[in-house]
Amino acid sequence: MLVSASALFWGLQFAFLSPALALLLVTVFGASAGEVGWALAIYNAGGFVASLLVPAYADRARNYAGPMMACGGLTLALAGALAATTSLPLAVVALVVLGGPAGVGSSLLFAHLKHTGAAPGDVVRTRALVSFAWVAGPPLATFLIGGFGPRSILAAIAVVAVLNIATTAALRAPAVQASDSPAEEGRVPRGRVAVVVVVFIALQATNSATVSVMSLFVTDRLGLDVAWAGIALGVAAGLEIPALLLVGKLTGRVSGRLLLLTGCVAGIAYYAAMAFARGPVLLLGLQVLNAWFFATVAGVGLTLFQEIIPRPGLAAGLYANTRRLGAVVAGPLIALGSVTRLGYGTVFAACAAITVVALAGLRGGVSQYREEPSLPAGRISR
Incomplete structure (x- = not known):
């Protein structure tokens, strides 16, 4: 409690x-x-x-x-x-x-x-x-x-x-972490940690960019009242909570890597469909995919950082900064909305492409780690 x-x-x-x-x-x-x-x-x-x-x-x-x-x-x-x-x-x-x-x-x-x-x-x-x-x-x-x-x-x-x-x-309570040795840091190659960080910056950037342009996309591309943008974002936020709870329930039964992969596939489908979406029904229906995508990025992503980075504070801090850096990277993505015939649909199309690349990087960066729930907290096997 x-x-x-x-x-x-x-x-x-x-x-x-x-x-x-x-x-x-x-x-x-x-x-x-x-x-x-x-x-x-x-x-x-x-x-x-x-x-x-x-x-x-x-x-x-x-x-x-x-x-x-x-x-x-x-x-x-x-x-x-x-x-x-x-x-x-x-x-x-x-x-x-x-x-x-x-x-x-x-x-x-x-x-x-x-x-x-x-x-x-x-x-x-x-x-x-x-x-x-x-x-x-x-x-x-x-x-x-x-x-x-x-x-x-x-x-x-x-x-x-x-x-x-x-x-x-x-x-405040005494720590029960089983492994406190600084030598643990050598268990995870820094290059692979860097790959995972870059992948999550890219994934966070797609979310930040599409949320930022939602109002413009709804009014300019779909021709709807701006209120539909707020409704769509509200539906996505509301669905994110049960999606996170489902992720939490599945964690330990299904590998985090698999959950992340399903989230990225959902993200690709969401962004690609939104680029060519028409009407409020499809706009709202696609938010189910959006919620699952962000729930896996937010939930499994945090636990992944804690798994591959033995220092809990550094792991949480780096994960939080992927959100900040993703917002910076989102700037050029948003600018694409004014330079192509597809308008703000281009932002969603570009985000789909970026998520495909991020998915490939995620497979390469995470596949080297074998999930072993029996290991003590903080221990990573290669």
């Missing part, structure tokens, strides 16, 4: 902040569109660095709950700093110095689970709760902002930060 509550609160913390951040920068700090872009870029760059440094410290200390509590404290400080100033430069400094490290808390939760001997299925089910928070969080944030003003979201984030600190304090 503590792990479930912690996952829900960490998910809510950023489900509140991320959708509202651009609005806060404009309404509270008077940022222009260009300044919003720079502020978010600097903030995300700070988060990228923090998600490498903080988990590395946690790995060295063999302690993940302590840094998680610190992340909760930094979130509380961030909410206070943003509430106390109207200066855009000070707000950006607070986002980088406080918000960057605070954002690592969710990754540290999964590192803590790995360090304390949680089974892969438990990790995937915990990830489903984070997804649930992202389904509920943005509407709640919108309700608060509409009813009480933009700064009200800062109070909500502060409350969630206090709950994060409390649940993390209760989570």
